[in-house]
Amino acid sequence: MVARVFIDGEAGTTGLQIRDRLASRSDIELLSIAEDRRKDLKARADLLNAADVAILCLPDEAARESVSLIENATTRVIDASSAYRVAEGWAYGFAEMDGSQAATIAEAKRVSNPGCWPQGVIACLRPLISGGLLPADFPVTVNGVSGYSGGGKGMIADYESQGPAANMFAPYALGFNHKHLPEMTAYTGLAAAPLFAPAVGNYYKGMLTAVPLRLDRLTEVPTGAQLHAAIADHFAGQRNGFVEVAPLGAIERSDDLNPQALNGTNRLRLHVFANDARAQALLIAIYDNLGKGASGAAVQNLNLMLGVDQTKSLAA
Ligand SMILES: NC(=O)C1=CN([C@@H]2O[C@H](COP(=O)(O)OP(=O)(O)OC[C@H]3O[C@@H](n4cnc5c(N)ncnc54)[C@H](OP(=O)(O)O)[C@@H]3O)[C@@H](O)[C@H]2O)C=CC1
Numbered sequence: 001m002v003a004r005v006f007i008d009g010e011a012g013t014t015g016l017q018i019r020d021r022l023a024s025r026s027d028i029e030l031l032s033i034a035e036d037r038r039k040d041l042k043a044r045a046d047l048l049n050a051a052d053v054a055i056l057c058l059p060d061e062a063a064r065e066s067v068s069l070i071e072n073a074t075t076r077v078i079d080a081s082s083a084y085r086v087a088e089g090w091a092y093g094f095a096e097m098d099g100s101q102a103a104t105i106a107e108a109k110r111v112s113n114p115g116c117w118p119q120g121v122i123a124c125l126r127p128l129i130s131g132g133l134l135p136a137d138f139p140v141t142v143n144g145v146s147g148y149s150g151g152g153k154g155m156i157a158d159y160e161s162q163g164p165a166a167n168m169f170a171p172y173a174l175g176f177n178h179k180h181l182p183e184m185t186a187y188t189g190l191a192a193a194p195l196f197a198p199a200v201g202n203y204y205k206g207m208l209t210a211v212p213l214r215l216d217r218l219t220e221v222p223t224g225a226q227l228h229a230a231i232a233d234h235f236a237g238q239r240n241g242f243v244e245v246a247p248l249g250a251i252e253r254s255d256d257l258n259p260q261a262l263n264g265t266n267r268l269r270l271h272v273f274a275n276d277a278r279a280q281a282l283l284i285a286i287y288d289n290l291g292k293g294a295s296g297a298a299v300q301n302l303n304l305m306l307g308v309d310q311t312k313s314l315a316a
């Protein structure tokens with residue numbers, strides 16, 4: 001069967017990348033909107049209702065509008081915005097998050113694609129909190145750097161107009177109220193929001209999240225080997241998953257800790273570093289903010305929903 005897919009927001013950064021990934025697929029018919037009617041409610045409503053799956057690559061408010069325009073019971077939705085990440089009735093589209101999440105996504109009518117930042121943080125912390133190595137009320141700080149494409153067309157234009165003169169490393173969200181905090185908190189299993197201090201680098205795409213841990217606060221201090229084993233075990237059972245765990249403390253190539261190392265792929269790689277004598281550890285995740293952080297994850301979720309037994313190449 002050929003599935004009809006409409007990408008609402010197909011001219012944006014995420015939408016274009018999804019289009020590129022689906023263009024050569026013979027099992028998918030892409031429904032496209034005329035350039036001059038991209039924001040026309042009637043034209044969007046017609047295509048949203050004609051689609052088997054609608055992928056929303058829009059600002060939050062426009063994504064909510066698209067959902068409200070769907071009048072039939074058959075159109076399934078993948079929303080790339082942050083409108084529905086912790087909403088009732090929506091499956092969170094991080095397939096490797098738990099053993100059962102891929103099946104939940106496969107059955108869902110409404111899937112919310114994760115934000116780019118939370119996936120790395122959830123991948124690092126969820127196994128440790130659910131495995132009892134860290135308590136839910138552990139005081140967590142998250143740092144990270146993203147390429148400027150994370151800010152969409154507006155930020156891309158801004159950085160590209162400045163070129164090398166643009167800020168190399170610009171911390172932001174300094175009111176500590178970033179829009180990803182609710183999903184980061186909910187799916188890590190933390191009792192309260194972490195202190196999240198992200199930054200944008202002067203490069204196009206690629207992301208690194210870092211969670212430093214002061215373990216000396218705990219009565220039972222896990223070793224680096226125990227932290228690493230809990231994370232590695234958590235992801236060991238993935239079927240066709242894209243999360244990989246580097247050996248404990250391993251930096252095998254100089255490029256391993258480069259935020260751009262997995263650009264152009266749907267992979268997400270985790271690293272654990274530790275000093276047991278000091279009871280300190282650092283958890284790092286590396287991935288492409290436009291790959292596993294957005295378009296790659298959306299295509300992975302689409303494949304699950306369509307029952308495509310995906311190979312690495314289908315999402316990457
Ligand atoms: N970039 C990233 O790394 C990630 C982005 N996301 C999320 O995905 C969504 C899309 O982001 P991104 O692609 O970066 O954003 P862009 O700004 O690059 O693209 C958004 C697109 O939506 C279009 N649009 C805006 N309002 C409407 C409307 N009312 N009707 C129809 N089209 C509309 C815009 O039109 P126009 O071209 O005229 O501006 C634009 O083409 C956002 O919610 C974003 O937060 C999620 C994960 C990562």
Ligand SMILES: CC(=O)N[C@@H](CCC(=O)OP(=O)(O)O)C(=O)O
Pocket residue numbers: 080081082114115116117146147148149150151155179180198199200
């Ligand atoms: C560098 C940069 O600005 N990144 C964006 C996140 C991109 C993303 O994941 O967006 P959604 O949650 O809307 O899907 C930000 O921090 O707001």
